[in-house]
């Protein structure tokens with residue numbers, strides 16, 4: 082448990098604000114920016130903070146990266162393909178920069194925080210001007226000031242990630258749905274996962290800071306917040322006398338914010354207290370993302386997940402008994418080292434037994450320096466592909482089953498915008514986090530309205546607005 086304050090000091094935050102102001106008067110400085118974001122919600126939210134700082138520095142968004150004076154790539158490294166995509170796009174900009182040499186290129190986020198990556202960027206990507214990790218995003222004003230001022234490359238990656246950064250300006254993407262981080266980092270060290278190495282140990286924000294942020298959002302008319310953390314169920318475990326996660330949820334709902342979601346729950350830490358809160362607290366959305374990763378006990382043990390297939394199913398049963406209207410979603414990895422046909426069949430059986438609303442499915446991707454990287458029994462890529470295809474086909478059936486059960490029901494839908502297909506069609510999210518399309522006028526955008534579900538397609542529901 083931590084003892085001393087780990088917050089970045091107010092003096093340091095003030096120094097960064099001064100760099101932001103000085104940047105505004107730097108001759109020939111970049112005027113416009115474009116951020117390309119990869120990966121999870123945590124990264125999407127970091128990009129909102131990066132944009133907040135860039136605007137404080139007097140920059141405005143450019144519609145495309147080709148037109149921007151500063152292009153920042155906020156990267157992800159969870160799987161090999163995420164990393165390759167980011168590096169490919171950075172390389173592609175090299176050509177644009179040939180025609181516009183004054184353009185500045187930045188790379189930040191999880192990939193940069195990997196051991197050895199900053200050196201690799203310096204060596205292999207000489208056209209990158211600024212690189213920094215997830216642990217020092219608050220330093221963007223200083224780093225970009227130095228890069229623009231000296232036209233020299235600036236790289237800054239903290240070795241340790243042990244700080245809490247409060248008070249950054251945030252440029253939020255949506256006026257009615259907002260992310261609120263409640264904790265940073267992860268202590269779990271699932272054997273396949275690189276996150277604990279690039280995001281550091283768990284650090285919980287204080288409940289007071291979180292509540293202040295939510296109260297301000299509620300006053301601005303935000304309808305839905307998503308509380309973010311790699312493992313929200315262990316919120317507060319690193320702070321003496323902190324409130325528990327279910328207690329935090331209760332206090333957040335007392336602000337009057339209409340809807341609350343949270344991501345991600347680790348099954349091993351999902352407490353009876355949280356299930357009780359899900360059953361009783363009407364502001365909590367009827368959705369729980371509960372990554373199972375595998376349905377096989379030997380694979381779960383090798384993954385260091387610290388629960389069994391049986392204890393996972395038991396928790397699902399408890400949730401369903403307490404709150405039957407909650408939709409469950411999950412993450413699953415196939416072809417983990419040593420996964421046998423029997424292990425994979427166990428995963429399929431679990432998927433059938435639970436009946437998830439939807440699942441994110443992945444083929445295991447080796448991450449250097451993680452424990453699974455050393456494990457024997459690498460799976461033939463052809464077998465991995467066949468397994469993921471079978472899994473997706475089964476999950477598609479389950480999704481169809483779950484979606485068709487909703488036909489005829491009335492759902493509360495937060496209207497998020499016009500549908501991509503037609504102007505008269507609106508789209509939104511029901512409490513279970515499923516997209517619902519229906520006809521209606523644009524003045525409903527940003528409101529929560531009742532919609533009767535009339536049909537289900539593969540990935541969305543169709544409905545009729547009752548207002």
Ligand code: 5AD
Nearest residue numbers: 273274372412413414443444445446
């Ligand atoms: N290979 C494949 N999938 C992974 N995930 C995390 N690490 C890996 C990896 N090395 C998946 C897990 C996690 C989700 C965010 O990404 O399913 O829950």
Ligand code: SF4
Nearest residue numbers: 267269270271274276
């Ligand atoms: Fe990675 Fe496991 Fe932490 Fe999730 S809980 S971020 S999968 S180590």
